Amino acid sequence: xxxxxxxxxxxxxxxxxxxxxxxxxxxxxxxxxxxxxxxxxxxxxxxxxxxxxxxxxxxxxxxxxxxxxxxxxxxxxxxxxxxxxxxxxxxxxxxxxxxxxxxxxxxxxxxxxxxxxxxxxxxxxxxxxxxxxxxxxxxxxxxxxxxxxxxxxxxxxxxxxxxxxxxxxxxxxxxxxxxxxxxxxxxxxxxxxxxxxxxxxxxxxxxxxxxxxxxxxxxxxxxxxxxxxxxxxxxxxxxxxxxxxxxxxxxxxxxxxxxxxxxxxxxxxxxxxxxxxxxxxxxxxxxxxxxxxxxxxxxxxxxxxxxxxxxxxxxxxxxxxxxxxxxxxxxxxxxxxxxxxxxxxxxxxxxxxxxxxxxxxxxxxxxxxxxxxxxxxxxxxxxxxxxxxxxxxxxxxxxxxxxxxx
Amino acid sequence: xxxxxxxxxxxxxxxxxxxxxxxxxxxxxxxxxxxxxxxxxxxxxxxxxxxxxxxxxxxxxxxxxxxxxxxxxxxxxxxxxxxxxxxxxxxxxxxxxxxxxxxxxxxxxxxxxxxxxxxxxxxxxxxxxxxxxxxxxxxxxxxxxxxxxxxxxxxxxxxxxxxxxxxxxxxxxxxxxxxxxxxxxxxxxxxxxxxxxxxxxxxxxxxxxxxxxxxxxxxxxxxxxxxxxxxxxxxxxxxxxxxxxxxxxxxxxxx
Ligand SMILES: Nc1ncnc2c1ncn2[C@@H]1O[C@H](COP(=O)(O)OP(=O)(O)OP(=O)(O)O)[C@@H](O)[C@H]1O
Ligand SMILES: [Mg+2]
Numbered sequence: 001x002x003x004x005x006x007x008x009x010x011x012x013x014x015x016x017x018x019x020x021x022x023x024x025x026x027x028x029x030x031x032x033x034x035x036x037x038x039x040x041x042x043x044x045x046x047x048x049x050x051x052x053x054x055x056x057x058x059x060x061x062x063x064x065x066x067x068x069x070x071x072x073x074x075x076x077x078x079x080x081x082x083x084x085x086x087x088x089x090x091x092x093x094x095x096x097x098x099x100x101x102x103x104x105x106x107x108x109x110x111x112x113x114x115x116x117x118x119x120x121x122x123x124x125x126x127x128x129x130x131x132x133x134x135x136x137x138x139x140x141x142x143x144x145x146x147x148x149x150x151x152x153x154x155x156x157x158x159x160x161x162x163x164x165x166x167x168x169x170x171x172x173x174x175x176x177x178x179x180x181x182x183x184x185x186x187x188x189x190x191x192x193x194x195x196x197x198x199x200x201x202x203x204x205x206x207x208x209x210x211x212x213x214x215x216x217x218x219x220x221x222x223x224x225x226x227x228x229x230x231x232x233x234x235x236x237x238x239x240x241x242x243x244x245x246x247x248x249x250x251x252x253x254x255x256x257x258x259x260x261x262x263x264x265x266x267x268x269x270x271x272x273x274x275x276x277x278x279x280x281x282x283x284x285x286x287x288x289x290x291x292x293x294x295x296x297x298x299x300x301x302x303x304x305x306x307x308x309x310x311x312x313x314x315x316x317x318x319x320x321x322x323x324x325x326x327x328x329x330x331x332x333x334x335x336x337x338x339x340x341x342x343x344x345x346x347x348x349x350x351x352x353x354x355x356x357x358x359x360x361x362x363x364x365x366x367x368x369x370x371x372x373x374x375x376x377x378x379x380x381x382x383x384x385x386x387x388x389x390x391x392x393x394x395x396x397x398x399x400x401x402x403x404x405x406x
Numbered sequence: 407x408x409x410x411x412x413x414x415x416x417x418x419x420x421x422x423x424x425x426x427x428x429x430x431x432x433x434x435x436x437x438x439x440x441x442x443x444x445x446x447x448x449x450x451x452x453x454x455x456x457x458x459x460x461x462x463x464x465x466x467x468x469x470x471x472x473x474x475x476x477x478x479x480x481x482x483x484x485x486x487x488x489x490x491x492x493x494x495x496x497x498x499x500x501x502x503x504x505x506x507x508x509x510x511x512x513x514x515x516x517x518x519x520x521x522x523x524x525x526x527x528x529x530x531x532x533x534x535x536x537x538x539x540x541x542x543x544x545x546x547x548x549x550x551x552x553x554x555x556x557x558x559x560x561x562x563x564x565x566x567x568x569x570x571x572x573x574x575x576x577x578x579x580x581x582x583x584x585x586x587x588x589x590x591x592x593x594x595x596x597x598x599x600x601x602x603x604x605x606x607x608x609x610x611x612x613x614x615x616x617x618x619x620x621x622x623x624x625x626x627x628x629x630x631x632x633x634x635x636x637x638x639x640x641x642x643x644x645x646x647x648x649x650x651x652x653x654x655x656x657x658x659x660x661x
Contacts, residue, residue, distance in 0.1 A: 346463065351500035353484035354460050354493075355514035355566060362485075365513065369504025369549070 034326060035262060035292045040106035044071065044117050047110035056109055059288040059320055061256055064227050066147060068175045068203055069111045074118060076146025079172050081123065084140075086133040089162060090126040100124060101153055104179035105207035105233060112205035112231070115175040118149035126155045127162035127188065136163040136191075136380060143172025143200055150176035156188035158211070163189040163380055169224075173201045180208035182216045184238060189217040191383055194257075195390070196225035205231045210270075212238025219378050220276075222249040222257045223390050229258040236267040239301075245274040246377050247289075248387065250394045251317065253282025260290040261306075265299035274306035277374050279367060280317035281398050291323040291337065300331035310341040311370050313363075313398055360399045367395060407438040408475055408491060408573035408606060410459075415470035417451075417458045425466070428454045430631035432470070436574060439603040443617055443642060444610045446628030447650045452610045453497055455628075456578045460494040461487050474574065489518055491573030495563035495580050497610075502550035507562070508532065510550045511569060518570050535568045538598065540591050556583030564595040575599065576608040581616035593619030614646040629653045 038056075039047065049070045050057040057069070066072060083091050094101070101122055107113040127133055139152070154164050166178070182188045194202055202225055210216050222228045234243045249257045263272040278287045289308045310319035323337040344366070352362035371391060375384050417429035428451045436442055446452050458465045459472055461484040472479040474490055482490060502510065511532060516522045523531075536543060539561045551559050560580055567575055577596065581589055597620060599605055609622060617625075617639070625641040626633045627650070634653050635641065 345500075347500045348502050350462055350484060351496070351502065352510075352514075354488055354496075355510075355570065356485050356488035356517035357513055358485050358517065359483070361513065361517070365505050365510070366502065369502060372504040 035264075035294045035324070036296070036326075038108050040108045041113055042102065042107060042116050044110055044113040047113055050110060056260065059258060060229055061227060064201065064256070065111075065203070066173045066201055068114070068147075068173060068201065069109075071114060072147060074146070074148045077144035078146050078148050079144055079150075079170065079174065080142045082140045082142070084138045085125075086135040086137045086162065088128060088131045089133050089137045090128065091137070091139075092124045092126075093121050094124055096120065096122060096151070098122065098124070100155070101151065101179070104153075104181050104209050105235070107177065107205060108233075109205070109231075111175045111203045112177055115149040115151065115177050115203075115205070119151040122151035122153060124153045124155070125164055127157060127160040127164075127186070129157035129160055129183075131160045131162070133160070133162040136165045136382060138165040138167055140167045140169065141172075143168070143170030143174070143196065145171045147173040150174055152176065153179040153181070154188070154190055155181045156183060156186035156214075158183040159185040161187040163191070165191045165193065165380075165383065167193045167195065168200075168202060169195050169197070171197045171199050175203040176205070178204060178206040180206065180216065180218070182208065182210045182214045184211040185213050186211065187215045189219065189380060191219040191221065191378070191380065192230065193383075193386075194220075194222040194225055194228045194230070196228070198224065198226060200225040201227045203229045206233070208232070208234045208243070210234060210236050210241040210243055213240035214238075215242040215244075217244045217246065217379070219383070220245075220247040220249075220259060221383075221387060221390075222247070222259070223394070225255065225257075227256045227258075229260070231260040231262075233262040233264065234272065235264040236270045239267055239269040241267065241270040243270070243272040244377070245272070245276075246374060247276035247278075248371060248374055249276075249278040249287055250391065251278065251280045251285040251287045252394070252397060254284050256286045256288075258288040260288075260292075262292040262294070263304065264294050264296070265302045265304065266296040268299055269301035270299065271302070272304045272306075275374060275377065276308045277310070277371060278319065279311045279313055279370065279394070280319055281313040281394075283316040285317040286320075287318075288320045289322070289339075291339075293325045293335070293337070295325075295327045295329060295332060295335060297328040300329055301333055302329075302335065303333040304335045306337045308339045309370075311367065312341065312343045313367070363398065364395050367391065367398070407604070409438070410436040410492075410574045410606060410608075411471070411473045412459070413471045415455070415458065415472065416468045417454055417465050418468055419454075419465055427468070428465075428631050429458065432632055434626065434633065436606040436608055438573065438606045440624065441600060441607045441609060441620065441622045442624045442626060443622035444608060444626050444628050444633075445612065445614075445642065445645055447654065448612070450628050451631040452628055453578055454631075456494055456576045456608075456610060459487075459576060460484065460492065485517065493567055493570060493572030493575045495560075495567055495575065495577040497578040497582070499551050499559040499563055501552045501554075503552055505550050506547050507550050508546040511566065514566065515569060531569060535565055538568070539565055539595050541565065557585065557588045560584055560592055561588070561595075564592050568595060568599055571599075572605065574606045574608070576610065578610045579612060580609075581611055581613065589616060590619060596620055614642045617642050627653055
């Protein structure tokens with residue numbers, strides 16, 4: 001795909017290698033900018049109020065966050081939460097003092113620390129040990145216009161299998177922490193859908209710890225909302241763990257959709273695979289993808305790959321894509337990343353039209369094709385259907401834009 | 407019976423130095439049942455002619471006309487041209503990631519016919535056309551042209567031509583990148599389409615070898631953006647023996 005001036009990411013940056021090093025040889029001290037050294041704390045006061053120049057806030061439109069990063073108090077109508085649990089899966093609303101909370105990682109930015117300090121009730125979803133729950137457990141969060149802070153803990157006990165869907169709709173201004181605890185031998189899929197109304201603001205730090213021989217598939221789908229910033233992080237507590245981080249986003253005019261990923265390999269013989277794909281259309285549609293992967297010295301036998309691709313459908317949209325791989329040991333199986341941002345390919349359009357297919361339908365085919373492989377990866381039929389429908393709806397808007405000559 | 411008429415066609419492309427004229431007055435009539443070969447050296451504008459007829463946005467028609475059965479082709483969008491019965495087998499077919507060949511073929515067939523093909527006969531038609539072109543059935547479920555070899559892409563173009571049944575087909579260097587066996591297979595496919603005498607073909611090529619399998623009725627020598635000589639099949643043999651040098655002397659390039 002061709003690069004163009006309104007695309008700020010390098011058109012392609014690609015590595016595929018074994019035991020590749022980005023400047024610092026194994027055993028060297030961790031470099032200043034290392035992902036490992038980031039401040040983490042449960043206390044918002046430990047983080048200065050961001051001003052937008054910080055590395056982890058530099059892409060985010062702070063002025064549109066309604067103070068979520070600066071200590072805004074909860075106000076207005078809280079979101080309505082409805083739960084449809086699979087057989088055998090437990091869901092509870094617990095007080096903030098519950099001993100199970102706050103065990104999976106520590107907030108790494110002020111908004112997440114503020115959410116920790118401010119939530120009143122937390123939702124705990126537990127897939128009991130050895131239960132095989134193939135039906136999804138769906139938590140629907142329907143925004144009612146208020147500003148609030150939320151906390152969710154998802155636990156997959158040892159050797160269980162489950163699917164948990166967090167489905168966000170309506171209007172809300174919310175900062176949340178989602179803890180994901182995947183115990184030894186468990187196989188968990190977590191899907192976070194951001195299908196908010198146009199005015200929603202949503203910050204969510206989703207931290208996962210994956211146990212020995214356990215598997216997490218984490219899926220992010222961001223479609224609606226004014227500002228959506230999801231930060232999934234994954235680490236391992238035992239060898240043999242496997243993490244798949246999948247993301248799909250579709251940004252329309254004026255939307256800011258940001259995804260900041262971090263996979264922390266500190267344990268031997270674990271695997272991580274990241275695939276995020278996004279499409280953008282309309283004036284000032286903006287997406288940001290940050291993919292940090294750290295392979296620490298102890299993480300021998302690591303295998304990791306991350307990919308981000310963006311498809312820019314119209315002028316005036318902007319995709320930022322920053323993959324970053326730090327490797328502190330040479331004893332790994334493989335590590336690679338690729339990032340590509342391109343415009344809609346006019347040659348593809350011409351080829352399809354030259355076979356009688358209308359422009360509108362040709363665009364549809366190409367965009368569906370772009371997302372196809374990703375949607376098939378999700379492995380939850382209900383979600384796949386929902387996504388196909390959502391992409392159709394986005395494409396309807398797309399046709400309107402093209403038709404209007406935008 | 408269809409007629410494609412090209413009259414005094416002038417076409418230019420945008421370059422950094424401004425518009426550059428590539429076609430400098432092309433006049434040619436292709437009727438159903440006729441096979442025309444256009445032969446010319448690299449860079450003479452053969453693909454430009456093909457793309458301009460198909461409506462590629464890169465090329466600007468500055469003057470002249472193209473009509474199909476009297477209808478103004480230049481006023482049509484790319485897809486309208488295809489639905490009117492024009493087909494271009496491309497020199498460099500495009501890869502479409504994530505779109506399977508079978509989905510693409512069915513979508514195109516539906517667009518051209520204005521209705522979805524009957525499933526039963528369609529599946530059979532696709533299968534037998536693929537067999538005829540010695541394409542493995544796995545090519546139906548692979549993404550359009552993705553990872554296809556040069557020769558496989560050309561077969562895929564002819565597969566589309568057989569299934570979409572155009573009235574006028576333009577084949578741009580369909581022979582390039584094919585070994586002898588593949589050339590035979592592909593030529594047989596083209597001949598199957600032409601056999602009924604209802605399709606007109608414009609065969610663009612650099613070498614005469616494809617003309618051993620596909621008999622042209624007319625041969626046009628294309629140099630520097632225009633046709634400089636026309637004749638019957640014997641002209642192709644002369645070109646094979648003598649090359650294009652005779653035509654590329656300054657006398658023919660003066661404007
Ligand atoms: N964007 C462009 N800028 C400058 N020149 C161009 C551009 N596009 C095409 N041309 C020129 O137009 C001329 C005709 O190209 P065309 O592809 O039609 O030739 P061709 O006869 O098909 O050649 P070949 O046998 O190599 O396929 C060439 O000289 C080519 O360099
Ligand atoms: Mg050519």
